[in-house]
Amino acid sequence: MHHPPFACGIGFMDPIRLAPDDARALDALLRQHPNVERVVCGHLHRAITVRFGGTVAWCASSTAHQVALKLTPDAPDSITMEPPAFGVHLSRAETGLVTHCVSVD
Numbered sequence: 043m044h045h046p047p048f049a050c051g052i053g054f055m056d057p058i059r060l061a062p063d064d065a066r067a068l069d070a071l072l073r074q075h076p077n078v079e080r081v082v083c084g085h086l087h088r089a090i091t092v093r094f095g096g097t098v099a100w101c102a103s104s105t106a107h108q109v110a111l112k113l114t115p116d117a118p119d120s121i122t123m124e125p126p127a128f129g130v131h132l133s134r135a136e137t138g139l140v141t142h143c144v145s146v147d
Contacts, residue, residue, distance in 0.1 A: 046083040046101055048094050053117040055086055055109060069095040079139040082129070089127065089143040100141055103127035 047065040049056045060068070072078050072095025080098050087104035088111065105128055110120035125145040132140045 043081065043083050045085050046090075046099065047081065048092050048099060050086055050088075050090050050092075050101070051113045052086070052088075052109060053112070053115040054119045058085075072096055079133075080131075080141070082131075087121070089129075100129070102129045103143055103145075105146070 043060070045058065045060045047060040047068050049059060059065070072081070076096060078095070078097050080100055081094060083099060083101045086101045087107065087109040088101060089103045090101040092099050103126070105126045107121040107126075108124040110117075110122045112118075112120060125147065127143050127145045130142045130144055132142070134140070
């Protein structure tokens with residue numbers, strides 16, 4: 043999904059997450075399906091991991107700029123030119139889903 047269903051603590055990004063009522067509905071739906079391994083999101087331009095809906099939600103880094111990591115409610119909109127990155131997901135029966143964040147030079 044694009045907009046994450048959770049608040050991440052970055053003040054200017056949290057208001058544009060999935061609407062809270064929709065996030066609660068998705069949380070309830072996921073809890074009915076314990077076979078869901080991961081909810082993969084974008085939009086935040088940072089690698090972020092959180093428990094959500096009885097599973098793990100993961101936001102991918104950006105392949106361009108990253109959103110600055112400013113964990114205050116009043117932080118101004120800010121990007122940073124940290125290295126671009128992407129996620130690689132490896133699924134194996136013995137480990138389940140393993141996610142790697144790979145930086146690009």
